[in-house]
Amino acid sequence: MTFGNILKKLRNERKYTRYELAEKLNVTYHTIAKYENDERLPDLNIIKNLSVIFKVSTDYLLGNDENPILNEQILIDYNNLSDKNKKTFEEFLELLKVSEKYYEEKEYK
Numbered sequence: 001m002t003f004g005n006i007l008k009k010l011r012n013e014r015k016y017t018r019y020e021l022a023e024k025l026n027v028t029y030h031t032i033a034k035y036e037n038d039e040r041l042p043d044l045n046i047i048k049n050l051s052v053i054f055k056v057s058t059d060y061l062l063g064n065d066e067n068p069i070l071n072e073q074i075l076i077d078y079n080n081l082s083d084k085n086k087k088t089f090e091e092f093l094e095l096l097k098v099s100e101k102y103y104e105e106k107e108y109k
Contacts (some may be wrong), residue, residue, distance in 0.1 A: 001063055004038035010054045010061075011036075025049055 001009075011021055011032075018032040025032075025046055034040035042050070051058045059065035081089060 002038050003041060003062060004036045006061055006063060007032075007050065008036040010050075010056065014054065021053075024053055 011018070016024075018029050018036075022029045022032045027046070031040070035042055047058055047061055050056075050061055054061075057065055078086065078089065
């Protein structure tokens with residue numbers, strides 16, 4: 001997927017118009033249109049600001065990572081949990097790891 005496709009997808013998912021996004025970035029509507037049509041690439045500051053606005057990694061924006069979730073956001077969310085919920089989260093994560101390993105082994109047999 002191209003940068004323009006990713007930007008348009010994120011903008012539509014968040015229900016921003018091109019005008020609204022342009023205002024947040026302090027650029028013009030036409031600049032957003034050029035980004036989305038892959039006629040122009042943003043500078044690094046715009047990419048960083050888009051990452052913050054959409055809460056995705058810059059790698060995701062640039063098409064280098066298919067996972068839009070910021071690892072930092074996962075850590076922030078985890079740190080905001082109560083101690084009891086942190087323990088529950090850790091237990092659930094271990095369960096997922098065991099489950100994944102089990103199904104990987106089944107696929108290779």
